[in-house]
Amino acid sequence: MAKQSGFLATLGFARDPGAPVPHRKNTSASATEVMPVPATVTIAMSMHIGAPCTPCVKPKDHVDVGTVIGSSPAFMSALIHSSVSGTVKKVDSILMPNGSKTQAVVIDTDGQQTLDPSLKAPEINSKEDFLEAVKASGLVGLGGAGFPAHIKLNPATPVDILCINGAECEPYITADEHEFLENYENVIYGITQVRKYLGVEKVLIGIEGNKPGAIALMKEKTAEYDYISVVTLPARYPQGAEKVLIDQMTDRQVPPGKLPADVGTVVMNVASIGFLGGYLKDGIPLTTKRVTVDGSAITTPKNVRVLIGTPIKDIIDFCGGYKETPAKLISGGPMMGIALMTDDFPVLKQNNAFLAFNEKDAKSFEPTSCIRCGRCVDACPMNLMPTKLEDGVLFKDVEILKEYGVMNCMECGCCAFVCPANRKLVHAMKLGKMYVREAGQ
Ligand code: SF4
Ligand code: SF4
Structure with a gap:
């Protein structure tokens, strides 16, 4: 990371945390292709942080694109809409990639993609109207976090800077780059509306320097807005991690256990703001997602616009299928993604990539004993001791987990990347956090 002041410096860095991961942006020049409507979609009722939704449709019900099919009275939750028109086949319990179970609505599609007649562009005359509209859109953090957007955009403390996260520092993934290239009008419109209703003074769009086309385009298209600046970020992982991004762009440091709003900032992923800009114009809720499909086992890597609930295997077929037997399938990037045991899982709102690797590449992930080299400690941007x-x-x-600050781990995977023994350190951090939570601490 180029900048060694602020947050990182306060943590005592005289070194260069993060990891020099290869970029492998193979699909950078691949314009997004729209995938045909699949025969069936399976829409999970838990695609966000917070309470899962309860299905509000039943077998044989007709649904349209945008029909609400799941909701929850909980404060922390997000509406779920049908991504297709068709007939509800069943309401079932499904296994999620993280091993948990959730309810899901399975819909046989009719191929018509008729819109729900109730859909219309929201009428907004106040901040309350704006937040209601964001809630009705079903938007959650599309960078992977799945945090309900209507809660994020209603911070308890005043914010004066909106940061747009377009770093996309994970190898392979170019979906956000294509959000800039293909949807910049809605990105800019979304920014103007968030600024208007949240009252932020400054908007910073952060893009890693390995995306010169997106940087040039956004500089050109935002030139007339004196409150928007496009910031070229160092292309070094984990530049897109929220706290690292805020430090780099604003020189503000989010202390452990605190939120961006505590330092007057709100961060939105570029796909989130792009979706929001479009929704405020047409009222069509969150029903599709752009995903990058890549990896050594994929025949034709692509960026694909898919309907939420589409089976992953259908998307891989759309990319020409597997050219070699996949030995490792990952949802997300290789640094922070989740290994999938099957391609039967459906697309979730927060998915941004599916990567499949052949046996040779997958073998490089096999762990051996820790040799106590300390490289993981050097690489950790949060100054933790992964080993x-x-x-x-x-x-x-x-007690050890608490003392050594497992809850401050942002699961960036830098430690695992530099580890010569391929220790499963991110998995260990996730487990460690779970143990602390289970202990009620
Ligand atoms: S311990 Fe956590 S924050 Fe530190 S490098 Fe590993 S995953 Fe990243
Ligand atoms: S980098 Fe890997 S081998 Fe080295 S100390 Fe950390 S866990 Fe052990």
Whole structure:
């Protein structure tokens, strides 16, 4: 990371945290292709942080694109809409990629893609109207976090800077780059509306320097807005991590356990703001997603616009299928993504990539014993000791996990990337956090 002041410096960095991951943006020049409507979609009722939704449709019901099919009275939740027109086949319990179970609505599509007659562009005359509209859109953080947007955009403390996260620092993924290139009008419109209703003074659009086309385009298209600046970020992982991004762009440091709003900032992923801009114009809720499909086992890597609920295997077929037997399938990037045991899972709102690797590439992930080299400690942007935390996980020692700050881990994967023993450190961090939560601490 180029900048060693602010947050990182306060943590005592005289070194260069993060990881020099290869970019492998193979689909950078691949314009998004729209995938045909699949025969069936399976729409999970938990695609966000917070309470899962309860299905509000039943078998044999007709639904249209945008029909609400799941909702929850909980404060922390997000509406779920049908991505297709068709007939509800069943309401079922499905396994999620993280091993949990959730309810899902399975819909046989009719191929018509008729819009729900109730859909219309929201009428907005106040901040309350704006937040209601964001809630009705079903928007959650599309960068992967899945945080309900109507809550994020209603911070408890005043914010004066809106940061648009277009860093996209994970290898392979170019979906956000194409959000800039193909949807910049809605990105800019979304920015103007968030600025208007949140009252922010400044908007910073952060893009890593390995996307010169997106940087040039956004500079040109935002030139007339004196409150918008396009910031070229160093192309070094994990530039897109929220706290790293805020530090780099605003020189503000989010302390451990605090939120961006605590330092007067709100961060939105570029796909989120682009979707929001479009929704405010046409009222069509969140029903599609752009995903990057890549990896050594994929025949034709592509960016694809897919309907939420589409089976992953249908998307891979759309990309020419597997050219070799996939030995490892990942949802998301290789640094922070989740390994999938099957391609039967459906697309979720927060998915942005599916990567499939052949056996040779997958073998490079096999772990061996820790050699206590300390590289993981050097690489950690949060100044943690991953090797000590892994010990805490192995011995299920909650005191060690707390003492060494497992809850401050942002699961960026820098430690695992630099580890010569291929230790499963991110998985260990996730487990460690779960142990601390289970212990009620
Ligand atoms: S310990 Fe957590 S924050 Fe540190 S490098 Fe590993 S995954 Fe990233
Ligand atoms: S980088 Fe890997 S091998 Fe080296 S100390 Fe960390 S966990 Fe052990």
